[in-house]
Amino acid sequence: MGVYEDLKARGLVAQVTDEEKVRELVNSGKAVFYIGFDPTADSLHVGHFMALTLMKRLQEAGNKPIALVGGGTGMIGDPSGRTDMRQMMTKETIQHNCDCFKKQMSKFIDFSEGKALMVNNADWLLDLNYIELLREVGACFSVNRMLSAECYKQRMEKGLSFFEFNYMIMQSYDFYVLYQKYGCNFQFGGDDQWSNMIGGMELIRRKLNGDANAMTITLLTNSEGKKMGKTQKGAVWLDPEKTSPYDFYQYWRNVDDSDVIKCMKLLTFLPLEEIAKYEKLEGAELNKAKEVLAFELTKLVHDEEEAIKAQTAAKALFEGGADNTNMPSTVLNDDDFIDGEITVLDMMIKANMIKSKGEGRRLIDQGGVSVNDEKISGALTALKKSDFDNEVIVKKGKKVFHKFSL
Numbered sequence: 001m002g003v004y005e006d007l008k009a010r011g012l013v014a015q016v017t018d019e020e021k022v023r024e025l026v027n028s029g030k031a032v033f034y035i036g037f038d039p040t041a042d043s044l045h046v047g048h049f050m051a052l053t054l055m056k057r058l059q060e061a062g063n064k065p066i067a068l069v070g071g072g073t074g075m076i077g078d079p080s081g082r083t084d085m086r087q088m089m090t091k092e093t094i095q096h097n098c099d100c101f102k103k104q105m106s107k108f109i110d111f112s113e114g115k116a117l118m119v120n121n122a123d124w125l126l127d128l129n130y131i132e133l134l135r136e137v138g139a140c141f142s143v144n145r146m147l148s149a150e151c152y153k154q155r156m157e158k159g160l161s162f163f164e165f166n167y168m169i170m171q172s173y174d175f176y177v178l179y180q181k182y183g184c185n186f187q188f189g190g191d192d193q194w195s196n197m198i199g200g201m202e203l204i205r206r207k208l209n210g211d212a213n214a215m216t217i218t219l220l221t222n223s224e225g226k227k228m229g230k231t232q233k234g235a236v237w238l239d240p241e242k243t244s245p246y247d248f249y250q251y252w253r254n255v256d257d258s259d260v261i262k263c264m265k266l267l268t269f270l271p272l273e274e275i276a277k278y279e280k281l282e283g284a285e286l287n288k289a290k291e292v293l294a295f296e297l298t299k300l301v302h303d304e305e306e307a308i309k310a311q312t313a314a315k316a317l318f319e320g321g322a323d324n325t326n327m328p329s330t331v332l333n334d335d336d337f338i339d340g341e342i343t344v345l346d347m348m349i350k351a352n353m354i355k356s357k358g359e360g361r362r363l364i365d366q367g368g369v370s371v372n373d374e375k376i377s378g379a380l381t382a383l384k385k386s387d388f389d390n391e392v393i394v395k396k397g398k399k400v401f402h403k404f405s406l
Helices: 003-010 019-027 046-060 091-105 130-140 143-147 150-156 167-182 191-208 245-253 260-267 272-279 283-302 304-318 344-350 357-365 385-389
Strands: 013-016 032-037 064-069 117-120 186-190 213-217 329-331 341-343 369-371 382-384 392-396 400-405
Touching: 003 013, 003 019, 003 046, 003 260, 003 272, 013 191, 019 213, 032 046, 032 167, 046 064, 046 186, 046 213, 046 260, 064 091, 064 167, 091 117, 117 167, 130 167, 130 191, 167 191, 186 191, 191 213, 245 283, 245 304, 260 272, 260 283, 272 283, 283 304, 341 344, 344 357, 344 369, 344 382, 344 392, 357 369, 382 385
Parallel strands: 032 064, 032 186, 064 117, 186 213, 329 400
Antiparallel strands: 013 213, 341 382, 369 392, 392 400
């Protein structure tokens, strides 16, 4: 089975321009391809996971990846999939975010000896002269066709700014430049990027009489069609300082039964034959598949040592008797106590276990919070300093645990 056939069997392929040509390029290792990442934060998140694993799969098959960081397009912001305009960032923030991306991408992509490139579109976009740009590529874009693009449709009701309207031209121009500078003949991206990718192909064809291709990959959604990678605490980040390896592991350990096999196929590098064995599991036995999924993805992002620690901590909580030293923990200090006491609500707020005291009160009223396996019955329940002479573990719901100490 070639790499393209493997991508299809895993359910990764959404749309493709010329399947036979794409198959030949990818399977023969002749694709010089790029995927763009706009630096909207200082860490990549689960939403980027599909793209990163795709780049790794294709590179291992002999193809050459170009990771394009959008230092230029990040000045505008992609309107795709949004109902409001993105917050504008300073050049310094964008550059900091770009630097963080490369460190994280290096866990997936081998940048040594020219095997892959990382480029920043700020290098060519920020110095563009507007009039020259209009004269060079403006005639290649139909406004009617642009307005019919899916990435703009949902913004039309609330109003699409001219600022954002330019995003398709900027992304198309990226493909145009990469084709000329690096021989980039292929673009991959999320399925919501199709219109932008076709724009780049058309620009290459019309301006350079060149031949380029595009393929979109399935968006990472759950069985309800909602994007995965969000929790009550917010996004699931790849940076261990923003989402601990334990919390990262727990996110995948707790995916819905209907999503676990799909996630295995889309995100792990386990052979399809092995995944087929897990596909036969039902009911409580699916927990075995979830543990494998969580371990494989945590190992991929944080390394095997961290994956083992997270797995050990999780088993301590779900099965009992194992070492729980790797459980997420918070150290309290004297300033956290008032008259020698601290409420469980304040502890949970400090550890980001809840977003507000109102949420915590509702959980307590519903019997959803316990301290050392004893349910909390009142919102004003407090602990004394002496209570922390021994281990204090707060449990929220059935699956969120946190250890506190002095």
